[in-house]
Amino acid sequence: MSHDRNAGLPLTTDWFDRIQINRPAAERRAASLLARRSVKKEHQAAWLVNAIRCMDLTTLAGDDTENRVARLCAKARRPIADHIAEGLGLTEMPKTGAVCVYPTMVGAAKRALSNSGIPVASVATGFPAGLMPLDLRLAEIRYAVDQGADEIDIVITRAHVFDGNWQALYDEIATMREACGDAHMKAILATGDLVTLSNVYKASMVAMQAGADFIKTSTGKEGVNATIPVSLTMVRALRDYGDRTGVKIGFKPAGGMKTGKDALSWQILMKEELGRDWLEPDLFRFGASSMLGDIERQLEHYVTGRYAASHRHAIA
Numbered sequence: 001m002s003h004d005r006n007a008g009l010p011l012t013t014d015w016f017d018r019i020q021i022n023r024p025a026a027e028r029r030a031a032s033l034l035a036r037r038s039v040k041k042e043h044q045a046a047w048l049v050n051a052i053r054c055m056d057l058t059t060l061a062g063d064d065t066e067n068r069v070a071r072l073c074a075k076a077r078r079p080i081a082d083h084i085a086e087g088l089g090l091t092e093m094p095k096t097g098a099v100c101v102y103p104t105m106v107g108a109a110k111r112a113l114s115n116s117g118i119p120v121a122s123v124a125t126g127f128p129a130g131l132m133p134l135d136l137r138l139a140e141i142r143y144a145v146d147q148g149a150d151e152i153d154i155v156i157t158r159a160h161v162f163d164g165n166w167q168a169l170y171d172e173i174a175t176m177r178e179a180c181g182d183a184h185m186k187a188i189l190a191t192g193d194l195v196t197l198s199n200v201y202k203a204s205m206v207a208m209q210a211g212a213d214f215i216k217t218s219t220g221k222e223g224v225n226a227t228i229p230v231s232l233t234m235v236r237a238l239r240d241y242g243d244r245t246g247v248k249i250g251f252k253p254a255g256g257m258k259t260g261k262d263a264l265s266w267q268i269l270m271k272e273e274l275g276r277d278w279l280e281p282d283l284f285r286f287g288a289s290s291m292l293g294d295i296e297r298q299l300e301h302y303v304t305g306r307y308a309a310s311h312r313h314a315i316a
């Protein structure tokens with residue numbers, strides 16, 4: 001990631017404690033945003049390629065192995081078949097934004113991605129629930145960084161949000177940020193657990209004040225993962241933080257996004273709400289384990305006029 005880190009600032013609750021977000025209004029705004037702004041057909045392929053550049057290609061499963069991670073990394077280096085890249089007239093093969101894995105897989109990912117320029121992101125802090133003693137969560141961050149992780153995706157203690165204990169949430173995230181050292185930190189809010197959009201806004205603001213470089217919706221393991229209304233709420237918090245501080249924070253929707261259509265919807269949201277800077281991998285990432293397959297399918301269709309059998313795009 002090229003832009004400056006977020007240094008954070010002291011906890012400032014009056015930036016958010018009177019905020020009320022109305023869910024029906026957020027849902028209406030989300031729907032109208034997507035209805036009005038369809039992407040022109042001739043531009044769709046370029047937007048889909050851009051989604052690949054902004055993707056944290058992810059595997060976070062109990063049956064992950066070093067072999068699976070190595071295969072995923074090969075896909076990150078060469079996300080689409082040569083004939084598709086050629087058919088699109090690309091002068092070079094696009095790469096994914098990062099590969100995202102569990103801490104014990106960071107070493108394997110680093111080896112498989114050597115000399116590729118693709119960063120390795122590791123989840124940490126007792127992902128996905130985060131219900132471990134703080135010293136163990138911090139030790140997990142240090143382990144992942146020591147293994148070579150370039151980016152750390154932390155999870156927050158949801159109970160601090162339910163209790164409105166913003167100081168505890170701030171302290172936890174600020175300590176995690178310190179443990180990350182030079183690794184960029186993404187703060188996963190697990191929005192599907194947070195009940196209200198007002199909580200989502202407040203937790204977003206606390207995470208940014210505590211020094212998160214990115215705010216991220218979900219682990220992929222909650223009952224509800226990335227949605228457009230939740231993303232809109234987080235992106236508004238991010239914009240408000242930028243207006244007050246001049247600092248640009250990244251956004252990562254994650255979990256449950258599977259299609260090229262999802263890839264377009266979220267990019268429309270970013271462009272309309274924040275502008276083109278948030279269509280670059282230093283400020284925008286998709287967290288997705290299975291979206292690349294459909295994107296490759298759509299691009300193949302764009303190039304050849306037909307869909308390949310789905311087994312040809314089996315990985316990711």
Ligand SMILES: O=C[C@H](O)COP(=O)(O)O
Nearest residue numbers: 220254255256287288289
């Ligand atoms: O951060 C990434 C998510 O865990 C991926 O979720 P997904 O498997 O639903 O795409």
